Amino acid sequence: MIHSSAVIAGNSIIEKGAIIGAHVRIGPFCHIQRNVEIGEGTIVLSHGVINGHTRIGRDNFIDRFCSLGEINQDLKYRGEPTRLEIGHRNQIGQKATFHRGTVQGAGVTTIGNDNIFLNQVHIGHDCVVGNAVEMGLGGVLAGHVEVDDHVCLGKLAAVHQFCILGQACEVMAGSCVVQDVPPFVLAEGNRCRPIEVNEAALLRWVEDPHLRLIIRQLYQRMYHCAEPIEVVREEIAYQQTEYSMLVCFEHFFARSKRGVIR
The missing domain is CATH 1.10.1200 (Non-ribosomal Peptide Synthetase Peptidyl Carrier Protein; Chain A)
Structure with missing residues (x-):
């Protein structure tokens, strides 16, 4: 179902069964598969691929060459109808990859509201990302990572699977997180260590x-x-x-x- 106010480039493919909300804009060469729902006012620029059981909320901005709801990189995955859910007002940079969940995890990868993801961010299966999170260029979350509200992850920083980033902590650029980072801690290094209180x-x-x-x-x-x-x-x-x-x-x-x- 495509709302009458949606604007979709003529060379994009919208499969039957997809739900496109009011005032959505979809640029050229996009492929939106069935079981995808895109909420009111969301913008998808060119060459985006959105598949799986993916639900995207209102007023999101999705830059070029993004792949959302893709099959997860878990060898146990057998095609189960797991999900990706994205909230409202998120900014998603170019070439971002967000993967759907697994039945061994929660069955869903969840992204909250008002987050900023710069170019080439990867969010693995079964991750839970809160609200007002900032992820820098090339930031990576492995599977099952939990990121609480107001976290800042620097460019090229990577987080090991099953780790937790506590509320308002900051991980500096190029760091590798292999254990949990408490709230309001500034951390850096490979492997990541506490530096000081996150005063900002x-x-x-x-x-x-x-x-x-x-x-x-x-x-x-x-x-x-x-x-x-x-x-x-x-x-x-x-x-x-x-x-x-x-x-x-x-x-x-x-x-x-x-x-x-x-």
């Missing part, structure tokens, strides 16, 4: 000066006082009764399985 994110996302101080103290206790993680978690549980934003730390530690960067 603190100033941008945390209004309360006292809460910023608490987060800095948590970093000190984890990385300069060498306190056990369980002791730090107890302090977080106590503090979050007053500062609800600290729940992002508890949410991070509750999911962490690969260990935390040191």
Whole structure:
């Protein structure tokens, strides 16, 4: 079904069964397969391929030569109807590749809202990317990676499968992440290690000066006082009764399985 207000280049292929919303614009030489849904106001520039059971929300911008909803790079995949779901107002750069999920994972790769993905970004199967995330040129997420809100991943940085990037952390350019990065940590290197508190994110996302101080103290206790993680978690549980934003730390530690960067 193609909405009457959609504008589609004459040499693009829209398969029967695809749903194209109002005011969608699709450039030349695109191939939109059946089971794909593109929401209102989304723009797809030339040579884009969108397939699988893929749902794209409103007002996204998809640059040239992107491949979205492609068969995942998992040898266990046997053609199951797994999905890719993309939210609203995302900017997706040229030659990006987002893969659908697997039945061994969640069955879906999920992208939130208001994210910026620069050229040649790869997001593997079963990843979960939150909101207001920024991924630099050539950034790579292997399968099953979780990226929380407000994370910044530098150009050519790579994240190992099953890793977690906690809220508002930043991974510097060219880094390789093989363990989980806690919230509000600035990390760098191959393999990635903590450098300092992500002060830019603190100033941008945390209004309360006292809460910023608490987060800095948590970093000190984890990385300069060498306190056990369980002791730090107890302090977080106590503090979050007053500062609800600290729940992002508890949410991070509750999911962490690969260990935390040191």
